[in-house]
Amino acid sequence: MKKVLLTILILFALIVQADFLDDSHNWNNGSSGSFKSVIKAAETDYKVNLAANMAWRDTEKMIKKAKRLYKAGKNAAAISLANKAHKQIINAIAQTELAKTAGPRF
Template identity: 65%
Template sequence: MKKILITALSVFALTAQANFLGASHDWNNGSSDPFKSAISAAETGYKANLAVNMAWRDTGKMIKDAKKLNAAGKTAAAVKLANAAHHQTVQATAQVDAALTAGPRF
């Protein structure tokens, strides 16, 4: 369980750092498209959350809806929704740490 948790946290740390770079330094997907970066981070985080059985209920739906918005030409809304999905994956990872230490405190 510790190996999975460490792997998941490492993936999130790397994806979170990638979002702080400017578009000219976007080495994640070889493109300066903000939607591709946002959706890639959200999907990576969601897959890691699924691996440790701590994915949130709406994250997968948000990713699908963001893809639909992007296909419809509403890129700004799609990026906003993809970033919200990525934020949920980061929060779900934080919840993993809290769940590991959950229990009665005497």
């Protein structure tokens, strides 16, 4: 009886959580909405890094390559590369914050 109740509760929890996904994403064809949002966030944050002179070397190349892959119709590869570029940008922002306090500690 406990196994049946636990199974029902797990299924109920999964069904309830399924409604929290946004409607713009279509899991069947890899929608472009996620690529556009990731690449926009990457470009915006990259400009912040450039202004602080803390942009990493390959990030701009990754953003350009992701755009080329998207135009070529390789959506999954473009989204993956855009996510990697955005992760690099987030790490560069964190490095910028650490660099502000860098120096000898006595």
